Amino acid sequence: MTPALSVSDLTVRYGSVTAVRSVSFDLRAGSVLGLVGESGSGKSTTARAVVGLAPFTGTVRVGERDASSPRSRDAREARRRVQMVFQDSRSSLDPRFTVGQCVAEGLPAGERRDQGRRVRELLELVSLDPALVRNRPGQLSGGQRQRVAIARALAARPEVLVADEVTASLDVSVQAVVLNLLRRLRAELGLSMLFISHNLAVVRYMCDDVAVMFNGRVVEQGGVDDILARAQHPYTRALLAAVPEVGQRRLLSDAAIEASTAASPAPGPGCDYRLRCPVGPAVDPGRAICTTDDPGPGAPERVHAAVCHFASTRQGTDALAGSGELR
Amino acid sequence: MSTTVPTRAAARRRRVRLPGGVALVLLLAFVFLSVAGPWIWGDAAGATNVVDANQAASAKHWLGTDDLGRDLFARTLVATRSSLVLAVLATVVGGVVGVALGLLSGASNRLGKVLGAVINLLMAFPALLLSIFFAVLFGIGSVGSVLAVGASFAPGFARITQTLTASAISRDYVEASRVLGKGPVTVVLRHVLPNIAEPVILYTTIHIGTAILALSGLSFLGLGVQPPSYDWGRLLSDGLTRVYITPTAALGPAVAIVLAGLTFNMAGEHLSDLVGGRRSAPRQVDAAPAPADGPGATGTETSSRGAHAEGLADQAFGSSTAPAARPLLEVRGLRVVYPGPDGGTVTPVRDVSFSVAPGETVGIVGESGSGKSMATSAVAQLVEAPGSVHAETLRFDDVDLTRRTKDDERVLGRSMAMIFQDPGEALNPAIKVGTHLVEPAVVHLHEDKPLARRRALDALRAVAVNDPERRFGQHQHELSGGTKQRVCIAIGLMGEPRLLVADEPTTALDVTVQRQILRLVAEVRDETGASVLFISHDIAVVSEISDRILVMYAGFVVEEASTEELLARPAHPYTGLLLAASPDMAADRSRPLPMLDGRMPGPGVDLPGCYFADRCPRAEQDCRDQRPPLLQIGAPGHRAACWHPLTADDPVEAPALVEERAAS
Numbered sequence: 008m009t010p011a012l013s014v015s016d017l018t019v020r021y022g023s024v025t026a027v028r029s030v031s032f033d034l035r036a037g038s039v040l041g042l043v044g045e046s047g048s049g050k051s052t053t054a055r056a057v058v059g060l061a062p063f064t065g066t067v068r069v070g071e072r073d074a075s076s077p078r079s080r081d082a083r084e085a086r087r088r089v090q091m092v093f094q095d096s097r098s099s100l101d102p103r104f105t106v107g108q109c110v111a112e113g114l115p116a117g118e119r120r121d122q123g124r125r126v127r128e129l130l131e132l133v134s135l136d137p138a139l140v141r142n143r144p145g146q147l148s149g150g151q152r153q154r155v156a157i158a159r160a161l162a163a164r165p166e167v168l169v170a171d172e173v174t175a176s177l178d179v180s181v182q183a184v185v186l187n188l189l190r191r192l193r194a195e196l197g198l199s200m201l202f203i204s205h206n207l208a209v210v211r212y213m214c215d216d217v218a219v220m221f222n223g224r225v226v227e228q229g230g231v232d233d234i235l236a237r238a239q240h241p242y243t244r245a246l247l248a249a250v251p252e253v254g255q256r257r258l259l260s261d262a263a264i265e266a267s268t269a270a271s272p273a274p275g276p277g278c279d280y281r282l283r284c285p286v287g288p289a290v291d292p293g294r295a296i297c298t299t300d301d302p303g304p305g306a307p308e309r310v311h312a313a314v315c316h317f318a319s320t321r322q323g324t325d326a327l328a329g330s331g332e333l334r
Numbered sequence: 335m336s337t338t339v340p341t342r343a344a345a346r347r348r349r350v351r352l353p354g355g356v357a358l359v360l361l362l363a364f365v366f367l368s369v370a371g372p373w374i375w376g377d378a379a380g381a382t383n384v385v386d387a388n389q390a391a392s393a394k395h396w397l398g399t400d401d402l403g404r405d406l407f408a409r410t411l412v413a414t415r416s417s418l419v420l421a422v423l424a425t426v427v428g429g430v431v432g433v434a435l436g437l438l439s440g441a442s443n444r445l446g447k448v449l450g451a452v453i454n455l456l457m458a459f460p461a462l463l464l465s466i467f468f469a470v471l472f473g474i475g476s477v478g479s480v481l482a483v484g485a486s487f488a489p490g491f492a493r494i495t496q497t498l499t500a501s502a503i504s505r506d507y508v509e510a511s512r513v514l515g516k517g518p519v520t521v522v523l524r525h526v527l528p529n530i531a532e533p534v535i536l537y538t539t540i541h542i543g544t545a546i547l548a549l550s551g552l553s554f555l556g557l558g559v560q561p562p563s564y565d566w567g568r569l570l571s572d573g574l575t576r577v578y579i580t581p582t583a584a585l586g587p588a589v590a591i592v593l594a595g596l597t598f599n600m601a602g603e604h605l606s607d608l609v610g611g612r613r614s615a616p617r618q619v620d621a622a623p624a625p626a627d628g629p630g631a632t633g634t635e636t637s638s639r640g641a642h643a644e645g646l647a648d649q650a651f652g653s654s655t656a657p658a659a660r661p662l663l664e665v666r667g668l669r670v671v672y673p674g675p676d677g678g679t680v681t682p683v684r685d686v687s688f689s690v691a692p693g694e695t696v697g698i699v700g701e702s703g704s705g706k707s708m709a710t711s712a713v714a715q716l717v718e719a720p721g722s723v724h725a726e727t728l729r730f731d732d733v734d735l736t737r738r739t740k741d742d743e744r745v746l747g748r749s750m751a752m753i754f755q756d757p758g759e760a761l762n763p764a765i766k767v768g769t770h771l772v773e774p775a776v777v778h779l780h781e782d783k784p785l786a787r788r789r790a791l792d793a794l795r796a797v798a799v800n801d802p803e804r805r806f807g808q809h810q811h812e813l814s815g816g817t818k819q820r821v822c823i824a825i826g827l828m829g830e831p832r833l834l835v836a837d838e839p840t841t842a843l844d845v846t847v848q849r850q851i852l853r854l855v856a857e858v859r860d861e862t863g864a865s866v867l868f869i870s871h872d873i874a875v876v877s878e879i880s881d882r883i884l885v886m887y888a889g890f891v892v893e894e895a896s897t898e899e900l901l902a903r904p905a906h907p908y909t910g911l912l913l914a915a916s917p918d919m920a921a922d923r924s925r926p927l928p929m930l931d932g933r934m935p936g937p938g939v940d941l942p943g944c945y946f947a948d949r950c951p952r953a954e955q956d957c958r959d960q961r962p963p964l965l966q967i968g969a970p971g972h973r974a975a976c977w978h979p980l981t982a983d984d985p986v987e988a989p990a991l992v993e994e995r996a997a998s
Contacts, residue, residue, distance in 0.1 A: 045844040058513045083515065091513045099506035103528050112524075113514050148933045156510070163514055178701035178871065183915040183929035190926065205844065212917035212927075235919070249845040251874035252918050254901040258849045258878045259856055268798065268850055270814030 009070055011036040011199035012057065012089065012167045017065035019049070019056050026052040027063070028223040029303075034167065034216075039193060039200040041210035041231065043246065044220035050203050053220070054169045057201065058091045070166060087115070090160035094172040096152035100144035106130070106155050107140035113162030129158040133188060150181035154188060161192070168192075169201045174209065186213060207250045211235060219243045222272040222279045224303070227318075229311040239313035241284045266290050278302050278315070286317070357600035364594060367414040378408035390580040397586040400572060409569060410586045417565040418594070420480050421545035427484025428545075429538050432491020439492065440499025441522055450496065456489035464489075465548055469557040479558040483548045487541060494537055498530035505529075536606045543598030550591050566591050661689035662865050663713065663833060666727035670708050672937070673720050680937040682708040684889035687964070690833065695859060695866040697880030697897070699873045699912065703934045705889040706869050707837055713867070714752055714835050715743075731832065744778055751826025751864075753855075755838035757818035761810040767821055768806035775828050786828075793824040796861075797854055816847035823854060831864045838870055852879055873912050877901060882971075885909045888935050888945035891964060895972035903982060905967045905974035907950050944977070952978045 010033035019027040027049040034040045042050040056063040059074070067074045067085075074085035090113070093099035100109050110126045111119075118125050127137040133154040144152050153173060160168060170189065174182040186209065192198055204210050210217055211231055218228035219240065227240040238244045241263070248263035266289035272279040277298040281287045288294045294317070302316045309318040372379075383403035391398045397406035439449035456464065468482035499522075502508065508525050516524070546566075552558035553567025554574075561568070566587040573583030670683035683705040690696045700706040712723045715735060728735040731749065733742045754760045761770060771790035775781045781789070787806075794802035797820040810818055819839060826834060836855060840848035856879060859866050870876045876883055883900050885893040885908065893906040904910045914928045921927070932949045935941060943961055947953040957977055964975040 045846065060509055060512065086513070087515050089513075091510065093506040093510060095506060099510050101507040101525050101529070112511060112516075159510065159514075179873075179916040180701065180911055180930040183927035186917070187926040187929060207845070208916070208918050208921070211919060212921050212923055245846055249849040250919060251845075251848070251872065251878050253874045253877050253913060254898070256878055258852050264849075264853075265846060268800065268816060268847075270816060 008036055010034055010068075011038075011070060012201065013066075013068040014053075014057065015066045017053065017056055017063055017067065019052050019061050019063045026061075026223055027056065029065070030220075030223075030225050032218050032225060032228060034199050034201055036199055037193075037197050038215040039202050039213055041214035041217040042201065042203045042220060043205065043207060043210050043217060045205065047222075048220040049223035050220045051171055052223075054091065054171050054201060054203050058089050058169055059086050060091075087163055088165050089167045089169060090163050090165035091169040091171060092153070092156050092160050092173050095176050096144070096149060096156050097176075099156050100152060100159075102143065102145055104143070105140060106135075106142050106144065106147070109144065109155055110140075110158045110162055113159040115163060118162075125162065126158075129162055130155075132161065132192070133158045148181070149177050150184045153177065153185050157185075157188065157192070161196075165198070167199045167201065169203070171203045172205070175205070182209075189213065207235075207246060208252075219246070224279070224314060225312075226280070226314040227311045234311060237310070239309065239311045239318035240280075240315045241286050242280050245283070245285060276301060280315075357597060357604055360593065360597040361601050364414060364418060364597060367411055368418045369415075371411045371414050375408040375411050378405050379412040380404065388576065388580065391582040397582045398580045400583065406569070406573070406583055406586055409564065410566070410590055413565050413569055413587070414590070414594075416476075416559065416563065417546060417549065417567075417590075418542075420476060420549050420559070420565065421483075421542050424480045424483035424545045424549060425487065425538055425541050427481060428487025428541070429491050429534070431484065432488040432493075433495045433534060435488065435492040436495025436497075437499055437522060437526070440496040441503055441518065441526065446496070446500075449492075453489050453492045453496065457493060461486045461490070461544075462548065462551060465552060466555070466557065469552055474557050474560065476559050476563065479549055479552045482552065482557075483545055486548070487545070490541075491534070491537065495530065495534060498533060499526055502526045502529050536602055539605055540599055540602035543595040543602070546591060546594045546598070550587075566594075662692045662694075662731055663690040663867070664727050664729045665689065665709075665713060665725065667725055668709060668712055668728065669724040670705070670712050670717055671722050671724065674938050678938065682889055682937040683712065686886070686889070686891050688884055688891060688894065690865045690867055692832070692865055693859070693863050694882065695868060695880045697876035697883045698867065698869045698886055699871065699876045699883060700886035701871055701934065703888070703936065704886040705937070706886045709886070710835055710837050710867060710869055714750060715746065716752075747774070747778055748829035749832040751823070751829065751831040751834050753819065753822050753826065753834065753836040753839040755841050757815065757822045758810060760822050761818060763810055765809075766806070767808050767810065767813070770821065771806075771825055771828055774825070779829075789828060790824070793827040794821070796827060797821070797824045797858075798850075799824065814847075815843055816850060819843065819847075819851050820854065823851075823858060827858065827862070831858075831862055834858065834864050834866045836866060836868045839868075840875060841870065841872075848875070855879065872916075874916065874918070885912065889937065890945065890975060892946065892976070893974040894964070895969070895974075899969050899972050903968060903972070903980075905972065905979035906946075906976045907952050907978075907980060908946050909974075910980050944975070952980075954978065 012034035014033075015031040017027055017030045018025065030049070030053055032040065042053060044050045052061055055061040057067055065075070069085035069088050072081050072085035074082045074089070076082050104112070107126050110129050111122050114122060114125055126140060130137045130139065135151060135154050135158070139147070139151070144155065147155065173189075174185050177185060189200065190213065193200060202210065202213050214231050216229065217231045217234050218225045219234070219242065220226065221242050227234065227238065227243050234243065235247065238247060244263045245265050249258065251258055263285055265283040265285050266287065267282050269282040273282045277300060278284070278287065281297045282289060284297070286294075288297045296316050300316065302314045305316070306312045306314050308320055309315070310321055311318070381404060383399070386395070386399050386403040387401050389395055389399045389403075395405050395407065397410065399405055400409070435449055435453065439446040439453065464486035465482045468485040469479050472478040472481040503521075503526055508521055511521050511525055549558055549565065550567030550570060553565050554571040556571065559565045559568050569587040570584055570591070573585075573587060577584045666687045668683055668686040669681060672680050672682065674680040686705070686709045688696065698706045698710070708717070711717050713728070713730075713735075715738070717723050725736060730746065733745060738746070761767075768787070768790060771793060772783065772786045775786040775789065776783060791802050791806065794805060799805050799817055799820050805813070805817070805821070810821075813821065834855065839855070840851050843851060852875070855866060855868070858864065866879070868876060868879055873883075877897050880897050882894070882896050884891050885900075885906065887908050893900065893904070893909045900909065901913065904913055911928060911930055915930065917927060930949050935945050935948075943958040944950070944953070947957040950957065954977075962975045962977045964973045966972065967974045967979055
């Protein structure tokens with residue numbers, strides 16, 4: 008089956024800075040793929056490149072269509088099928104528009120005639136009272152605004168929805184409303200979703216697959232349960248160990264604590280993560296290969312395509328655990 | 335009786351300004367004159383009478399006559415039309431050209447750089463110089479001078495439009511529109527232009543006044559309106575030659591020019607106030623009546639509850655981690671009041687009582703608007719006028735914060751350390767990291783510099799800042815978010831911290847860095863024996879570090895218990911929801927999350943009952959009628975403000991499960 012969204016070798020450069028380096032992933036039709044990582048890891052830039060807000064090299068395919076060349080008709084049609092919901096609904100809705108106008112903006116040209124009915128349908132779809140059409144975004148709560156933004160994206164009848172930290176600026180009681188809504192829409196409309204979040208617990212709840220990003224690169228990807236249970240990359244393990252959990256008191260433990268607090272990735276050849284790696288050359292002198300060789304090239308041979316010299320290779324675990332194949 | 339705590343006095347600044355009516359009346363007068371003036375006084379203004387030439391002011395000719403004996407008062411009134419029309423035309427020319435250039439340069443990357451450079455170059459010249467230059471270029475006369483003044487205005491319009499456009503075009507809603515496939519022209523017309531229109535229109539109105547002055551200037555220099563036409567500048571120019579003989583001849587048009595200039599400037603400012611006021615209006619969400627009682631009137635209510643709290647407080651300490659010790663921080667009946675819109679008041683903190691024992695870590699959890707940060711600011715004495723802090727008890731160690739002296743402030747500065755959500759804001763970008771650490775020690779503790787420097791380096795080492803010597807000489811922008819937060823903690827360590835107040839210290843950080851900072855706070859606490867007041871919206875984060883947790887909602891503490899007790903047996907439905915609504919690593923993915931729509935009542939709302947009632951699935955009529963006090967429930971030290979608390983039989987998520995489209 009053709010993936011709903013297929014990204015290969017995506018690279019985004021801003022001047023001399025490379026924000027995203029050779030990222031590849033497939034979003035299976037009808038599934039949700041989570042992109043996780045720290046701020047600056049390139050997850051949002053990847054999303055912006057996919058919807059055409061950032062210039063990139065590489066290939067982005069939406070279903071059968073190639074969306075890579077910015078001006079072709081095929082690309083424009085492909086783009087329409089990928090819609091985005093932004094983090095901050097306060098700034099993603101024009102304060103001068105009414106709710107109705109906001110949603111109507113997303114309607115394709117052919118549906119303008121029936122605008123009123125479609126807008127009402129869309130508001131119902133996102134569980135908003137259609138009587139709100141005349142209100143302005145400023146009069147709504149954060150959760151309501153985010154639902155208007157989702158309705159606007161759905162108006163374009165997308166096949167893929169890119170959700171970029173959509174609940175990061177919401178209170179927890181309202182976050183649940185938006186997460187439940189996205190799950191329902193996925194089930195009802197068969198939407199495929201690229202779900203970006205820094206919150207691994209939310210990603211676990213929402214996603215089927217997950218890709219972990221570090222320094223502009225996908226360092227590990229696979230099925231969400233598989234990644235959580237058998238994380239290959241030490242960075243993924245450090246992320247997992249840092250998830251705060253009610254009543255667990257895990258954060259003050261020493262499990263997977265990183266070797267240093269260096270904020271910037273390691274320079275020069277070798278692994279970008281080696282300065283912070285809790286099992287890398289910073290603590291284990293035997294792992295000199297991490298300072299000399301880029302772990303990138305061997306990744307396809309490893310479990311979860313992990314960008315780490317010391318991740319298990321595929322045959323090994325397949326024989327051992329028969330773990331789920333990625334992609 | 336609650337005491338009002340002195341807040342930092344900030345002088346209220348007000349601009350002296352005439353009421354809006356004056357500008358409106360003057361504006362109408364000028365409009366009337368420019369429409370009707372030439373009809374009424376046109377004949378008088380044109381009638382020559384050589385006999386009466388060059389007369390001074392008299393009852394017949396109020397401003398005297400010119401060298402052809404024409405009445406100068408009539409001429410000044412008639413000239414209103416040409417002066418104003420030319421000024422408006424010049425402004426429109428400048429506005430249209432400038433806005434177009436500004437939109438182009440703000441909206442387009444490549445063209446923007448070139449146009450921006452040209453605009454900057456033109457902005458470097460004084461406007462009057464530019465208009466004289468353009469007047470010579472476009473030719474002498476009315477048309478030339480209008481074009482010249484317009485051209486000299488264009489760079490200013492272009493600059494403001496460019497700046498506004500550049501900021502508007504990077505907004506998310508513009509990007510959302512682009513993702514929906516809208517072209518650049520559509521985006522500019524639909525989203526950019528309407529959103530920058532207000533400031534541009536205001537700028538235009540104010541510039542009409544300037545245009546009157548500029549055009550009069552050109553006419554005065556002989557570059558503008560040519561005889562027999564005349565405007566105020568022309569009249570001024572003619573009158574000035576006789577200013578020592580008949581001063582009124584120059585004075586009349588001069589007054590007219592000044593008055594017109596002032597009128598349009600004032601009108602512009604009032605328009606800008608109106609627009610600003612209109613924009614801020616929808617912010618006051620609810621029209622609920624402001625509380626009629628002043629701070630004093632609530633005395634009986636709060637003191638009775640305060641006495642109640644007192645009795646319970648003893649029980650609370652019986653079970654807390656440090657039983658015998660007197661609490662380090664004691665807060666009772668804390669209220670924070672701000673003047674609200676329309677003369678009312680808003681109360682972000684309504685009634686907060688808690689205490690922190692020495693060495694204890696108390697977490698405060700609540701969503702945005704719960705008052706948790708404001709309550710903490712009140713404790714740290716950071717509430718600024720016009721806000722006011724009221725409390726029955728507000729005591730830190732031996733200092734009564736309701737009556738603090740200069741000496742007390744020094745003690746506070748040394749023994750209370752603050753960490754904020756955004757460490758970048760807490761550090762002065764112009765001052766080196768080292769100075770932030772050393773200066774308070776030198777100034778307040780009278781340490782000599784070498785000692786302070788040694789201690790500062792030790793403090794940086796203690797918070798695990800790598801390469802402290804180098805960091806010492808750096809500025810905050812050279813540090814990562816985590817390192818900045820470490821520096822802020824190090825600053826606190828320079829005193830003798832007994833209470834560390836951490837207000838959302840990890841919210842802006844990545845999870846891995848959040849973990850580092852939490853560990854650091856715990857380390858500092860264990861090494862110095864300081865108490866910690868830890869504020870966060872994330873109950874999971876708070877529960878990682880706190881001994882005891884307070885849950886705040888709408889300015890009240892709604893529940894308080896030891897961490898284990900609160901997590902195991904939440905009593906307030908809101909706490910139950912907070913615990914259940916956020917998915918954790920063990921959440922059941924086959925089921926939807928329990929959720930809650932609607933929003934927290936704002937600080938301007940005054941309700942007789944429970945503030946959570948409207949969103950609460952367990953609420954009944956009594957909840958709306960009468961506010962539940964914070965009472966002991968179950969285990970000692972476990973208190974909740976709820977008439978219908980959750981019991982052990984209630985599954986945590988059940989009460990919060992409401993329909994997706996709940997009331998809003």
